[in-house]
Amino acid sequence: MRSLFKDFLYGTVCVAALGFLTWANATGYVLFGQATKNTPHHSNAHYHK
Amino acid sequence: MTKDTDLNGMPNAAPGDAARTGVARPGVVTLRCPNCGGTVTVRAPGKSLAVVCQSCNSVLDLQGTDVANIVKYEQPRIPPKIPIGTRGTFRGQVLECIGFMVKEEEGYRWQEYLLFNPRIGFRWLVYDAGHWNFCTPIPAAPLSGGRAFATDRFVFEGRQFQRYHIGKSSVALVEGEFYWRVRIGDIASGYDFVAPPFMLSMEKSEDEIIWTRLEYIEPEEIAASFKITTTIKHGVAANQPNPYAAHKSRTLTIAFAAIVLAIVVQLFFVIAYPAKPVRSSVISAAPTEPGPITLGPFTISGRTAAMELKTYAPLNNAWLDVDAELLNEDTEESYEFTQSLEQYSGYDSDGYWHEGNSNTSSLIAAVPAGSYLLLLQPASGQSGSNGPYTGPITVALYRNAHSVSAFLTVLAALCIYPILVFVRYRSFLKKQWENSEFTPYLSGASDDDSADDDSGDDA
Numbered sequence: 001m002r003s004l005f006k007d008f009l010y011g012t013v014c015v016a017a018l019g020f021l022t023w024a025n026a027t028g029y030v031l032f033g034q035a036t037k038n039t040p041h042h043s044n045a046h047y048h049k
Numbered sequence: 050m051t052k053d054t055d056l057n058g059m060p061n062a063a064p065g066d067a068a069r070t071g072v073a074r075p076g077v078v079t080l081r082c083p084n085c086g087g088t089v090t091v092r093a094p095g096k097s098l099a100v101v102c103q104s105c106n107s108v109l110d111l112q113g114t115d116v117a118n119i120v121k122y123e124q125p126r127i128p129p130k131i132p133i134g135t136r137g138t139f140r141g142q143v144l145e146c147i148g149f150m151v152k153e154e155e156g157y158r159w160q161e162y163l164l165f166n167p168r169i170g171f172r173w174l175v176y177d178a179g180h181w182n183f184c185t186p187i188p189a190a191p192l193s194g195g196r197a198f199a200t201d202r203f204v205f206e207g208r209q210f211q212r213y214h215i216g217k218s219s220v221a222l223v224e225g226e227f228y229w230r231v232r233i234g235d236i237a238s239g240y241d242f243v244a245p246p247f248m249l250s251m252e253k254s255e256d257e258i259i260w261t262r263l264e265y266i267e268p269e270e271i272a273a274s275f276k277i278t279t280t281i282k283h284g285v286a287a288n289q290p291n292p293y294a295a296h297k298s299r300t301l302t303i304a305f306a307a308i309v310l311a312i313v314v315q316l317f318f319v320i321a322y323p324a325k326p327v328r329s330s331v332i333s334a335a336p337t338e339p340g341p342i343t344l345g346p347f348t349i350s351g352r353t354a355a356m357e358l359k360t361y362a363p364l365n366n367a368w369l370d371v372d373a374e375l376l377n378e379d380t381e382e383s384y385e386f387t388q389s390l391e392q393y394s395g396y397d398s399d400g401y402w403h404e405g406n407s408n409t410s411s412l413i414a415a416v417p418a419g420s421y422l423l424l425l426q427p428a429s430g431q432s433g434s435n436g437p438y439t440g441p442i443t444v445a446l447y448r449n450a451h452s453v454s455a456f457l458t459v460l461a462a463l464c465i466y467p468i469l470v471f472v473r474y475r476s477f478l479k480k481q482w483e484n485s486e487f488t489p490y491l492s493g494a495s496d497d498d499s500a501d502d503d504s505g506d507d508a
Contacts, residue, residue: 003296010300010466014307017459021311024455025318028355030414031454037414038383 092147100226133225137275148225154218179282182263210242248288285481293474304467322449329445334427341424356413357450364392367438372426
């Protein structure tokens with residue numbers, strides 16, 4: 001019974017992991033991405049205008 | 050209680066039977082011990098060939114018409130888990146415990162209980178460190194005696210049995226009655242093969258070879274059948290079913306399905322949204338004008354997706370850093386990163402050596418559609434005797450970059466739990482085989498020598 005519950009929990013983790021993978025691919029999310037995103041205030045946009 | 054249970058046709062011994070001698074009731078005989086005069090009850094008359102007097106421990110020969118005193122033993126009293134005379138209903142059969150025996154091998158002891166039912170004959174229960182096995186004789190030997198010694202594994206009744214143990218056991222203590230002329234000190238060679246929950250055991254004595262099938266029984270079932278206290282298991286029995294086997298199978302099935310689905314999801318996005326070049330250019334590592342080199346503006350359309358900037362410079366014993374910024378003209382948000390390239394090579398006492406790379410790439414996460422500029426600021430410097438790199442730099446910006454980091458992270462996350470379950474499953478097996486000289490879970494093979502030593506006696 002306990003092992004069935006553990007399998008259920010593991011199945012939930014699997015569904016969450018697959019959901020995360022789908023979301024990451026759909027939104028272009030990059031784990032450990034190299035680029036730092038800057039807000040307008042901190043960007044160099046003003047320099048190029 | 051089981052005393053009143055009908056033993057499938059064999060009448061019960063009433064409490065008063067023990068006081069009488071001669072034939073008391075059909076099926077149960079009481080005798081007078083020729084050694085001490087004590088009363089001896091024979092529960093399987095006509096079947097048993099020896100009975101032990103409970104008063105003086107003499108083993109009485111029941112083969113002839115007169116009871117003969119075989120030999121008297123001085124043996125310690127060990128209370129049996131199932132007292133002699135106890136009846137129980139085990140898997141639909143009423144069985145009476147008529148004999149109790151302690152056997153030993155190199156100082157290690159276990160208990161064997163002889164059960165009797167006139168309709169099905171004799172059965173055994175083996176008790177060892179809290180574990181129980183129900184034993185039934187096998188009429189047709191799975192292997193010949195010689196092959197049993199030499200065979201690692203064989204298939205019997207659709208199961209593959211693995212050789213587990215070869216050893217010599219001796220009878221250390223007897224109580225009750227037996228269907229052969231039992232003697233303390235009787236030695237037999239044992240060959241055990243396991244396929245949980247079963248074990249096939251070949252016992253080879255001076256004059257016969259007996260094959261027995263043992264089935265592992267949970268202590269609770271024995272306790273319920275014979276109305277005894279549940280025994281506490283110690284260690285792992287040779288043929289004890291692995292309690293993690295079902296869990297392992299389920300977990301691996303779930304993991305396999307999830308991994309296949311993860312691969313399908315990843316492949317779907319790679320195929321449905323292939324990487325597309327957005328902008329590529331060749332710039333100089335030594336620009337004539339100060340400030341960053343600006344590429345664009347260019348338009349990025351479609352869904353929010355990752356981008357990748359691939360950079361190549363034919364470096365030769367030089368290094369190059371490129372500070373890059375992808376700037377959204379509409380929102381003024383920007384993505385900054387630095388790319389580093391270096392490549393060195395030469396000759397030393399070991400010959401040609403080479404390190405570094407002329408290529409690099411960077412991923413930019415979640416870039417929405419819009420009008421963008423790519424700002425690049427190359428920088429290089431002195432490297433040994435070489436001056437700064439001033440050659441061309443090829444840059445290419447791609448849309449729909451596919452990062453494997455999320456995919457690999459998900460795969461790792463999916464594998465952690467199944468690995469833990471498998472380790473636990475395997476550690477049970479390892480523990481189960483640690484008493485076997487044929488364990489496949491240890492590298493030490495010195496135990497095989499002891500098995501070889503037996504071959505001379507048993508062949």
